[in-house]
Amino acid sequence: MSVEKSTNNSKVVTRFAPSPTGLFHAGSYRTAVFAYLFARKHAGHFILRIEDTDKIRSTKANEDNIIESLKWLHLDYDAMYRQSERTEIYKEWLNKLITNGTAYISKETPKEPGGRTEVIRFKNPNKKVLFHDLIRGDIEFDTTELGDFVIAKSLEEPIFHFVVVLDDYLMGVTHVIRGEDHISNTPRQILIQQALGATTPFYAHLPLVLGEDRSKLSKRKGALPLTEYRTRGYLPEAVLNFISLLGWNPGTEQELFSLNELVQAFDLTKVQKGGAVFNDEKLAWFNKQYIAKLSKAEFISHVKECAPEVVDLPSFTTIAPLLQEKISSFGDIRTLLAPGGELAFMTIDFSGGATGSALPYDPTALLWKGETDISKVKTSLKKVIELLSVLDGDSATFSAEKVKAAIWDFASSIPKEQGGRGSVLWPMRYALSGQQKSPDPFIISEILGKDETLARLNRAYNAL
RNA sequence: GGCCCCAUCGUCUAUCGGUUAGGACAGCGGGUUUUCAAUCCGUUAAGCGGAGUUCGACUCUCCGUGGGGUCACCA
Numbered sequence: 198m199s200v201e202k203s204t205n206n207s208k209v210v211t212r213f214a215p216s217p218t219g220l221f222h223a224g225s226y227r228t229a230v231f232a233y234l235f236a237r238k239h240a241g242h243f244i245l246r247i248e249d250t251d252k253i254r255s256t257k258a259n260e261d262n263i264i265e266s267l268k269w270l271h272l273d274y275d276a277m278y279r280q281s282e283r284t285e286i287y288k289e290w291l292n293k294l295i296t297n298g299t300a301y302i303s304k305e306t307p308k309e310p311g312g313r314t315e316v317i318r319f320k321n322p323n324k325k326v327l328f329h330d331l332i333r334g335d336i337e338f339d340t341t342e343l344g345d346f347v348i349a350k351s352l353e354e355p356i357f358h359f360v361v362v363l364d365d366y367l368m369g370v371t372h373v374i375r376g377e378d379h380i381s382n383t384p385r386q387i388l389i390q391q392a393l394g395a396t397t398p399f400y401a402h403l404p405l406v407l408g409e410d411r412s413k414l415s416k417r418k419g420a421l422p423l424t425e426y427r428t429r430g431y432l433p434e435a436v437l438n439f440i441s442l443l444g445w446n447p448g449t450e451q452e453l454f455s456l457n458e459l460v461q462a463f464d465l466t467k468v469q470k471g472g473a474v475f476n477d478e479k480l481a482w483f484n485k486q487y488i489a490k491l492s493k494a495e496f497i498s499h500v501k502e503c504a505p506e507v508v509d510l511p512s513f514t515t516i517a518p519l520l521q522e523k524i525s526s527f528g529d530i531r532t533l534l535a536p537g538g539e540l541a542f543m544t545i546d547f548s549g550g551a552t553g554s555a556l557p558y559d560p561t562a563l564l565w566k567g568e569t570d571i572s573k574v575k576t577s578l579k580k581v582i583e584l585l586s587v588l589d590g591d592s593a594t595f596s597a598e599k600v601k602a603a604i605w606d607f608a609s610s611i612p613k614e615q616g617g618r619g620s621v622l623w624p625m626r627y628a629l630s631g632q633q634k635s636p637d638p639f640i641i642s643e644i645l646g647k648d649e650t651l652a653r654l655n656r657a658y659n660a661l
Numbered sequence: 662g663g664c665c666c667c668a669u670c671g672u673c674u675a676u677c678g679g680u681u682a683g684g685a686c687a688g689c690g691g692g693u694u695u696u697c698a699a700u701c702c703g704u705u706a707a708g709c710g711g712a713g714u715u716c717g718a719c720u721c722u723c724c725g726u727g728g729g730g731u732c733a734c735c736a
Contacts, residue, residue, distance in 0.1 A: 409672095471729090637696085
């Protein structure tokens with residue numbers, strides 16, 4: 198008894214039904230995305246249903262987190278329901294089932310002192326249930342081992358299996374798109390459907406999103422809430438793009454998709470059966486692609502959100518283009534500016550502190566590659582100082598281009614055998630940045646300004 | 662353990678019986694370069710095992726193995 202139905206005359210309705218018992222992470226997010234894409238692809242409805250029948254574990258904060266995350270990702274829904282507000286409806290239908298004999302009030306011996314003495318159980322017809330899954334094909338279960346399972350703690354406290362089925366029915370859900378972990382719940386839910394006189398929707402059980410250890414992604418396994426990706430400086434478009442390609446792909450070699458392109462391309466039949474490991478490196482790559490596409494103004498406004506203190510730095514506009522091509526997430530900016538980071542030269546004190554004698558780095562690192570002759574480095578630094586001294590110190594004219602122009606001929610005049618340009622540029626750059634890695638010495642000079650540039654070069658010169 | 666689902670490079674995946682098994686991330690090598698990054702070019706790397714079916718299996722069937730999910734008065 199396969200459940201073939203026709204979709205010809207029924208509008209597609211999908212739903213995303215999270216329970217607000219934890220922060221919204223990639224596992225549930227992927228389910229939301231697929232249900233959303235499928236609905237939009239077929240010009241159908243997408244419903245958000247908060248499954249908060251567990252009053253103890255559900256919180257408003259978690260619900261807000263779900264809603265906020267969906268909004269951040271631009272997954273708009275056509276209707277929203279909260280199961281905690283539908284108690285009367287459930288009660289009415291629970292009574293119907295009890296009346297028609299498919300459910301009954303069962304006397305229980307409390308497991309703990311003071312425990313419940315009666316619950317509502319479903320009268321299990323103990324039969325085999327076969328259903329068709331859009332992704333996996335026919336699946337058959339024998340429901341006998343389920344026994345007369347509980348569908349409500351009381352008339353006012355229905356539980357998951359009952360409310361899911363009833364709501365899907367009442368809300369006209371045509372396609373139940375959910376995680377694979379619900380496969381084994383499906384047969385008992387179909388039993389309830391039959392008792393309710395409801396039609397069976399299409400089922401599509403998605404492969405799970407896995408952690409590095411290949412087990413179901415969960416907070417416990419280190420899955421970050423989506424809102425955490427936001428605060429770490431990930432773009433919603435990148436997160437959406439990445440997660441959409443987890444367990445699904447259009448069969449082409451295209452990798453970058455806008456939301457609209459995803460809607461157009463999405464196809465449930467191309468969904469994978471096996472689980473997919475969530476890979477942070479690839480997410481970072483996607484994010485980098487999207488950051489690169491940002492206009493200068495957009496880039497700056499995103500930095501403002503993630504690292505406002507950085508925008509206030511005097512030379513921020515000078516390094517912004519550098520940052521945009523370097524970072525994978527906006528959170529990287531803080532790392533770059535922190536002590537030891539490639540941009541630390543902007544914030545480290547090179548004045549030598551109270552005694553005025555100590556350099557914030559090891560002077561011997563000024564030596565380029567195999568160079569051992571300190572006097573050569575001193576000569577080179579001295580020449581650089583001379584060349585820069587004659588430049589106009591005005592902030593508008595002491596630019597990276599001007600500094601480069603002033604230095605370049607001299608640096609290029611050094612023969613390869615004597616170290617080439619590197620023998621000039623490395624000590625210069627290191628003197629200015631105090632870092633093994635940093636932007637080039639010209640841009641650093643511009644950022645520091647003439648006075649600070651010369652001060653640092655002189656201090657390095659004197660330290661040798 | 663019972664039941665259920667799954668199985669191509671380290672990872673995400675293409676292949677719908679016939680391919681030198683393709684792409685992307687990561688890795689590695691190189692060009693460029695004062696360093697790192699970026700960028701460009703190149704490159705390593707895969708059909709879990711065994712039986713079948715077939716002229717021919719990564720692809721279909723079965724068994725095994727492995728992994729995962731689920732077994733609540735949670736969802």
